[in-house]
């Protein structure tokens with residue numbers, strides 16, 4: 238069901254401003270069939286705005302957004318897109334089954350109601366009224382609505398907020414099954430471990446710009462950062478926090494204390510080799526030295542901090558231009 242070009246979605250130099258705020262800034266991005274894509278970014282990075290643009294809920298100021306080679310609205314009317322957004326109340330005074338039946342019915346290739354109820358794990362609450370559900374149950378109903386249409390693209394904005402651990406796992410298993418069936422799943426999240434374990438592609442937005450795009454492993458590698466951990470025992474050299482922080486390549490520092498005056502040091506280093514060499518040069522004797530790769534969360538922090546620092550460095554130049 239592709240478009241010939243194999244493009245599910247495409248942003249071409251898309252920008253969106255709200256007054257003085259640039260929510261999306263020159264976004265170029267193509268999504269392909271069968272990809273599971275996580276959209277990450279700090280608060281206000283432009284994740285929800287990008288999803289709104291993708292779904293045709295907002296128009297870009299510049300550039301264009303396409304779904305399946307045409308305008309978003311056409312793809313949505315053709316029933317090719319399922320979405321689970323953060324906001325928007327569910328219909329009240331209807332039962333769960335009725336709402337799911339409605340969603341299955343409006344899609345040309347919709348699944349059967351019982352299959353969707355089972356997949357979303359809401360068979361047991363099918364006869365409950367939608368406005369009498371807990372937050373997590375409501376999320377599962379939203380999920381059911383997003384998968385009811387057997388859509389080619391599923392868009393989810395922070396889908397697992399409010400779900401407990403078992404529901405969350407069932408949710409992601411269902412999403413993986415969707416992707417295995419050739420559908421594209423795009424989800425925005427603040428849970429980096431979800432992105433790490435579920436997504437085969439990770440996008441990082443910062444102030445509306447795409448600052449990283451790759452597999453989780455690539456993003457960790459590109460962040461270039463590693464964790465340097467060691468202990469300093471009394472007599473191992475004089476090292477206060479200021480000295481440690483001033484070592485080359487240090488992006489983050491945690492110093493803890495243990496009995497007997499032993500200090501535990503954890504450094505997030507953009508250049509672990511330079512950092513370790515400088516430790517010895519400073520006359521320190523780090524014990525139990527460990528250099529390990531970062532998790533996605535630490536990598537995410539490193540690249541968003543770098544982007545913020547680059548921006549701060551560029552800002553004075555911008556001022557003088559104006």
Ligand SMILES: Nc1ncnc2c1ncn2[C@@H]1O[C@H](COP(=O)(O)OP(=O)(O)OP(=O)(O)O)[C@@H](O)[C@H]1O
Pocket residue numbers: 255258259260278279280281282283284285286287
């Ligand atoms: N309707 C709006 N009017 C004015 N500004 C808006 C509007 N919607 C979003 N913004 C601004 O655009 C920027 C991007 O917001 P957006 O909601 O897309 O970010 P986000 O990455 O989804 O954030 P969060 O993680 O907090 O949900 C923010 O600075 C936000 O304040």
